[in-house]
Amino acid sequence: MATLLRSALRPLRALGGRRGPAADVWLRGARHGAGLLYPGHLPTSPLQKALLAAGSAGMALYNPYRHDMVAVLGETTGYYALKFLRDQMRKDPEGAEILQKRPRISLSTLDLDKLRSLPEGSLGQEYLRFLDVNRVSPDTRAPTRFVDDEELAYVIQRYREVHDILHTLLGMPTNLLGEITVKWFEAVQTHLPMCILGALFGPIRLSAQSLQVLISELIPWAVQNGHRAPCVLNLYYERRWEQPLRALREELGITDAPTCMSGAWPRP
Known part of the structure; x- marks a missing residue:
């Protein structure tokens, strides 16, 4: 390869x-x-x-x-899915503003002190807790290189930068089981071939016990929530840091994760 x-x-x-x-x-x-x-x-x-x-x-x-290979795969196979997402954003007032203003989520744009000072259970504080507990950084997301359309390049960059926020919304850790569950949600939401392939072939590496949990509980939950929630790229998350995470989940129609994932990482 x-x-x-x-x-x-x-x-x-x-x-x-x-x-x-x-x-x-x-x-x-x-x-x-x-x-x-x-x-x-x-x-x-x-x-x-x-x-x-x-x-x-x-x-x-x-x-x-x-993640670098996942990024290349997304860019080289996602043209039609990215057009679909771009059209979804154009039709939504909040999404259209995001396309116009092109906000970025990185350590240089985040006010970490402000996020830490937000009320317990707010989106901003829970997102920061997710980053700390799972030892990840928004700066690890690769920059777009192979998308031959400037606006679509931003769409996939935005998708990458909100990926960890989706983990926070769904209450999923960054282990293989949590990543595959998020990929099923994203596959329904975005139609990106990269997400579909990850959802279908990622389980190959799971143990028999984890695979049973994935098929019986996590996939049905992720697919149901992916269909019910509006396009998650239409949310201007930078303006919602103070919003209670539970209220945002209710707004999007995202239900609590299956009990098999309870305690995976602290969440309200």
């Missing part, structure tokens, strides 16, 4: 190292942003996208915690 990825990116790397007329033209264009739709954008052909998708899918299935 690594060979496939190297093959897909070889034309781009070769241009960076080969000194010739064609390479010089490409390098001059890259320096001046020619053909680049946003910072970090890497234009790729359909063949390169196919190779990247195949390679990243195999590596992500082998190691679900390879």
Whole structure:
């Protein structure tokens, strides 16, 4: 799989190292942003996208915690799903404002002291607790590179940055069982092939006991909540930090997680 990825990116790397007329033209264009739709954008052909998708899918299935490969898979296979999500956001006043203002969730934009000072049970405090308990950071989300549409690139970046908020909303930890459960919710919500593949093939690595719990309790719960909740990308979370988490769950129609996950991490 690594060979496939190297093959897909070889034309781009070769241009960076080969000194010739064609390479010089490409390098001059890259320096001046020619053909680049946003910072970090890497234009790729359909063949390169196919190779990247195949390679990243195999590596992500082998190691679900390879977030870089999961990110590449999402970008190279998600065009139509991202258009669907973008259209859902355009139709919603809050979602449309998000598309216009392009807020980001990162350590540089979060006021951690303010989040810590919020009331117990608020979205902001529970999100920060999730980050602390699970030792994760919003800055670990990879920047978008392979989406050849500037607005859709933001949509998938936003999806990545609210992923941990979805864990908080659903009360799911970052272990394999919790990640797969969130992927089932996201697959229903987003239609992203990456999420569907993760939901379907992630359970391969589970023990028989965990697989039974997933199938009998967690998948039905995640699918039901995914269908019932409105598009979770339409929420301007940065303006809802003070909202009680339970009130937000009720607003979205998200029910309490199955009792098998109680105590997975502290939540109201």
